[in-house]
Structure formats: C-alpha cells, structure tokens
Amino acid sequence: xxxxxxxxxxxxxxxxxxxxxxxxxxxxxxxxxxxxxxxxxxxxxxxxxxxxxxxxxxxxxxxxxxxxxxxxxxxxxxxxxxxxxxxxxxxxxxxxxxxxxxxxxxxxxxxxxxxxxxxxxxxxxxxxxxxxxxxxxxxxxxxxxxxxxxxxxxxxxxxxxxxxxxxxxxxxxxxxxxxxxxxxxxxxxxxxxxxxxxxxxxxxxxxxxxxxxxxxxxxxxxxxxxxxxxxxxxxxxxxxxxxxxxxxxxxxxxxxxxxxxxxxxxxxxxxxxxxxxxxxxxxxxxxxxxxxxxxxxxxxxxxxxxxxxxxxxxxxxxxxxxxxxxxxxxxxxxxxxxxxxxxxxx
Amino acid sequence: xxxxxxxxxxxxxxxxxxxxxxxxxxxxxxxxxxxxxxxxxxxxxxxxxxxxxxxxxxxxxxxxxxxxxxxxxxxxxxxxxxxxxxxxxxxxxxxxxxxxxxxxxxxxxxxxxxxxxxxxxxxxxxxxxxxxxxxxxxxxxxxxxxxxxxxxxxxxxxxxxxxxxxxxxxxxxxxxxxxxxxxxxxxxxxxxxxxxxxxxxxxxxxxxxxxxxxxxxxxxxxxxxxxxxxxxxxxxxxxxxxxxxxxxxxxxxxxxxxxxxxxxxxxxxxxxxxxxxxxxxxxxxxxxxxxxxxxxxxxxxxxxxxxxxxxxxxxxxxxxxxxxxxxxxxxxxxxxxxxxxxxxxx
Numbered sequence: 001x002x003x004x005x006x007x008x009x010x011x012x013x014x015x016x017x018x019x020x021x022x023x024x025x026x027x028x029x030x031x032x033x034x035x036x037x038x039x040x041x042x043x044x045x046x047x048x049x050x051x052x053x054x055x056x057x058x059x060x061x062x063x064x065x066x067x068x069x070x071x072x073x074x075x076x077x078x079x080x081x082x083x084x085x086x087x088x089x090x091x092x093x094x095x096x097x098x099x100x101x102x103x104x105x106x107x108x109x110x111x112x113x114x115x116x117x118x119x120x121x122x123x124x125x126x127x128x129x130x131x132x133x134x135x136x137x138x139x140x141x142x143x144x145x146x147x148x149x150x151x152x153x154x155x156x157x158x159x160x161x162x163x164x165x166x167x168x169x170x171x172x173x174x175x176x177x178x179x180x181x182x183x184x185x186x187x188x189x190x191x192x193x194x195x196x197x198x199x200x201x202x203x204x205x206x207x208x209x210x211x212x213x214x215x216x217x218x219x220x221x222x223x224x225x226x227x228x229x230x231x232x233x234x235x236x237x238x239x240x241x242x243x244x245x246x247x248x249x250x251x252x253x254x255x256x257x258x259x260x261x262x263x264x265x266x267x268x269x270x271x272x273x274x275x276x277x278x279x280x281x282x283x284x285x286x287x288x289x290x291x292x293x294x295x296x297x298x299x300x301x302x303x304x305x306x307x308x309x310x311x312x313x314x315x316x317x318x319x320x321x322x323x324x325x326x327x328x329x330x331x332x333x334x335x336x337x338x339x340x341x342x343x344x345x346x
Numbered sequence: 347x348x349x350x351x352x353x354x355x356x357x358x359x360x361x362x363x364x365x366x367x368x369x370x371x372x373x374x375x376x377x378x379x380x381x382x383x384x385x386x387x388x389x390x391x392x393x394x395x396x397x398x399x400x401x402x403x404x405x406x407x408x409x410x411x412x413x414x415x416x417x418x419x420x421x422x423x424x425x426x427x428x429x430x431x432x433x434x435x436x437x438x439x440x441x442x443x444x445x446x447x448x449x450x451x452x453x454x455x456x457x458x459x460x461x462x463x464x465x466x467x468x469x470x471x472x473x474x475x476x477x478x479x480x481x482x483x484x485x486x487x488x489x490x491x492x493x494x495x496x497x498x499x500x501x502x503x504x505x506x507x508x509x510x511x512x513x514x515x516x517x518x519x520x521x522x523x524x525x526x527x528x529x530x531x532x533x534x535x536x537x538x539x540x541x542x543x544x545x546x547x548x549x550x551x552x553x554x555x556x557x558x559x560x561x562x563x564x565x566x567x568x569x570x571x572x573x574x575x576x577x578x579x580x581x582x583x584x585x586x587x588x589x590x591x592x593x594x595x596x597x598x599x600x601x602x603x604x605x606x607x608x609x610x611x612x613x614x615x616x617x618x619x620x621x622x623x624x625x626x627x628x629x630x631x632x633x634x635x636x637x638x639x640x641x642x643x644x645x646x647x648x649x650x651x652x653x654x655x656x657x658x659x660x661x662x663x664x665x666x667x668x669x670x671x672x673x674x675x676x677x678x679x680x681x682x683x684x685x686x687x688x689x690x691x692x
Binding site for chain 1: 420481482483493496497528530535536537538562563564565566567568576578579580582583584585586587588589590591592593594595597598599601602603604605607608609610611612613614615617618619621622625
C-alpha cells in the first residue's frame, strides 16, 4: 500500500448513523490529508451526507451494502447471517489488505466476534481484549480487558499486560509505561489466584516491563499506573462504575447550580469550567480497541456524535501509522524468548 | 438485657484513635439517651478524652486493654496473638451477650476474621459478606459483597441477595426493596456462569424477593435497584472505582474554581453546594457491616473523624434495635422453606 492510509468506516452502525458518522469522517478528512476513506453502507443515504458535510469526492469511495447489523442482534446470529452487512464488509476490507483499519459505532458484541473471525488472533495471543483510554488525575490511562473475556487465566492477564505496554507506547510515546494489575488489595496475598500468578510471571520479565504490582479500583482515576490490567468482568464493572459516578456527580452539580443566582456565579468560573470540560470530555476518550487481532478494529461508542466518532477514527489512524499489530507481535516474541531463556537458565 | 442498648467500641482502632472515636461516641451519647457504651482500650488515654468531649460517666464503662491490632497486622497473626487486644475483647462482649453490637475503625481483615471466629456464621449462610450503603441518584443503595469473598458461587450470591433484602428493609423501612445482580450486560446470556445460575434461583423466589435481574456498573450510582449483589472482588473494584472517580471529579472542580474571581462566583451557589456536600458526604455513608454473622459487627473507615465514626455507631444502633441478625435468620428459613416446597411440588 502507498503512503496514503485507508480507513474503512461502517457508516450504518451507531445511534446517529449514518449522519454523525459521515460528519465525523469529514472532520478528520479536513485535518488529515493523508487518509482516504472506504464508506460501507447505503449509498443513497451516504452520498448526500458527504456533500452536506463537505467531504470531497477524491477522499472517499462508497461500497454500497444493503444489510445492517442491529444494536440488539446476537453476535452469533450476526456472524451467521450478516455477511452482506456494512460491518462485515468493512472488516473484510482490512483482512483482505485493502484498508489499514476499520471503525464502527455498531453492535459491540457483533463487531468483536466478526473482527475475531475475519482478522484472526495474533499468534502467541490466546484471547484478544477490549482496551480503552480513560482520563485520570495523572493523564491518560489505558485499561484492558473491558469486557471481551469474563473469565481469564494468569497467561491471559500477562498477554494483556504486554499488549497494554505496546499500545500505550504507540499512543503516547512513553518508553516504559507503568503497568498495574487490578486487585482488591496491594498485599501479595490478596485476591484471586490467577492474579497472584500473573503478578509473579510479570515480575519475571524484570526490566523489560515496568510492572508495578497490584493496584485497586480507585487507582484507575487517580492514575497510579499508565496501564491497568484486569479480566473483562472486573474491567467492565470498573469502567461502568466510573461512568455512573461521573453522571451522578454531573447531576448533583447541575442541581447545586440550578437557582438563577447560582448560575450567575458560574460565569466567574467559565474559563476554568470550559478547560475542565475539554479535559474530561468523554468524547475525547472515545474508541475502544480490540487488541490482539491481526488487524486494527476500533469500536466507537454507540451514541457517538460527529466529534467523538472523529476521535475514534483518529485513534485508529494513530494505531495504523504506528503499525500497532506488528509491534505487538514483535514485542511479544521478544519478551517470550527472553523469558524462556530466563526460565531455562534457572 | 434491658431496654438500654449496649454498644461496644474498639477505642484503639483507626488512624485518629482514640480521640476521634471517643468524640464520636460523645456525639451519639448526646442525641440518643438509650445507649450505654463499653469502651475497650487504654484507660489512661480514654478517660481524659471522655472528659474533654463531655461524655458523662453514667454513659460508659472502660474495659482496660493493653494490646492493639495494628493496621498492617495480618488477620491470621491478629487472631493467633491478639486475644488481649481492644478489638478482640470488644467483639467477645457481643459474643458473650453483654453487648448488642461492636464498632471498630481498626484493621478490616482482622475485624472480619475475629468477628467470624467469635460470633460465628448464621446457620444457613455459607459465607458472611461486607455490605455498605452508598449514595445514588435515586437515594441510598446497599451493596454487598464488598471484599470478604474474592470468589463466590451461585448459592453465595443468593444468600447475599436475601441478606441485602433484610438489611435494606431494616435500615430504610422499604417493604420490598429491589435487588439487582451485578453483571456485564443485561441480557440473560451475559457474564459468568455462577451469576446466570444465581439469577435463575432468585427468579424462583417469585414475589418473595423483588429481584430485577442483571444490573451493570453504572447502575450503582444511578440507583437502578435498592440492592446491588456481587462477588467480593467485583464489588470491591466497583466501590473503589466510585471512590476514585469522586476524588478525581472533586480535584478537577477545585482546579476549575482556583482563580480568585472563580471562587467569588462560588458564593452565588453556596446554599446549593452545601446541600450537595451534605447529601453526598462520604462520612454519612460510613460503616461497613459484616452481615451473615451471629452478631452485629460494624467497620468504620480507618480514616474516620468523629462525625463519621458517629454515623457508623448509628448504623450499628439501627441494626441492633431492629434485631437484624434474628430477622436475617427468620427471612432465610422462611424463604428456604418456601423454595424447597416449590421445588418439591415441581
């Protein structure tokens, strides 16, 4: 492929598709001239939207599809009978080497299942994981797994740690990002066996990974480590608990500032509040990634607007430009070889 | 025992003990004339504090102890060699029928282990759980288990649901509080097997329990159900994720209102903000309870000040006045019998 990056877009997935999707694509096209888009979906709906949002004809090609994976379709059913869908066709373009990454705001389970089947798992990775970037007191945090695997063994947790390490490096440039294993106490004797086992394997990597030991639920938003590793059940619970708390806090604040004179007082803090809003705007952190696959597949939030869909596309572009998959493969074999050597020496 | 309620206090546990503890006791003594306190700890330290905080001599008796369980003592070690400690002696007073409940701000693991040994588990309950009351959009939520059992089977989750049901009724008077099982999706097919199994057992109770099915992490703070049931690992992760998010939000807000003119603006919202602070003040929700034991044992936060320690004592009083343990026993045998009948009829 040339220097142009090709990103495939499932234009029909998400609550506000295809409008918000095409508007998001147009935003990215304006700021990044190196990207060309494949748009999968209903041409009759997409074409007028490209004109409306000023997406120039030389920046995209529409691949017309007639089928749509619905939000409540079961992943198994979507795989069986969704082969003509915009989602499937968009993923297949990555598998067949025509595109560098796929982005969809559609059904998460279906996107995960289809991505796994079409792209396949990186050799050496037992289970792919869902990763996302979250805001914290200390800056961005990469958390994984956020729901792909309800149960995990120690080896899965070790693989997630390695993938998180590479992902953080690719996204933020940090050479040796810190890694924490989510547990219910920081002592060595605490928590489930698979977590204690994963901890001792991770310690075996020595300097190669910046493993900091156990972290707890509060350490996610406090940013104690750059990467938080957990099974998909705890990770999903934590992620959603954070979302719920943020909504609760916002609701309480709105109530406190409801009287007219209180709202008048807000004017004095307007610049600080706008900065705060920008910093923790969940839309900026949109774009969950399926890591561990032989290809880049990014899930945008189902309720994405144009701005947040654009952020998800930008994540996909960053991963593609940095050859995330190749780097995970290389880092994995690198670390595995060294560990085997260490084990053999012992 | 007479109408007077006797509450045993571990005066030596917690970061600000015994000062904050005795001040908290004095606060409760002033508002509730029906309670008499056993204070366990160093008499030479406690006696002057009772005078300082105006705790009248006819409202307490000091049981002098010389040993203290430290915050970093291992539970196993505390059990082996802590039999002369203020914590152990305070719990034993409940076991021996001299007191109605014990409250401690000391080492959680040690308090749990000692309470389990001294008080024993209610017959029919396999594993006691840690429960707490959390604020939510819709009012107080009881969540359990919050860390006593890192792994649980379906039967444990069912027992937690029954205990949560009784606890919520005792604390808030709601006749049929709603119960949700923490999962990573609301569909029947989602999550771990033990959770799906617990769900089908809970459905079998029919009208006896107000079981609403699966809830997710965000539903805790949004108050989707009155009671949230989970294994101790997920529950602990969720609780701490909520704490971390709240701290993060508070920090962000402080930053937004840092400039002098912004702080001036806050004056306009002062009454709303004070109401908000009162409503979600974590100190009001202090007092984790070990439910499923043959006696009432309440854990106050390690960093408790006098106000929050008083809140924990008040929880213990409410549970004691309402015969929480007897009610759990009665409800348990009631529900179990009916289920067995239903099963036998099938």
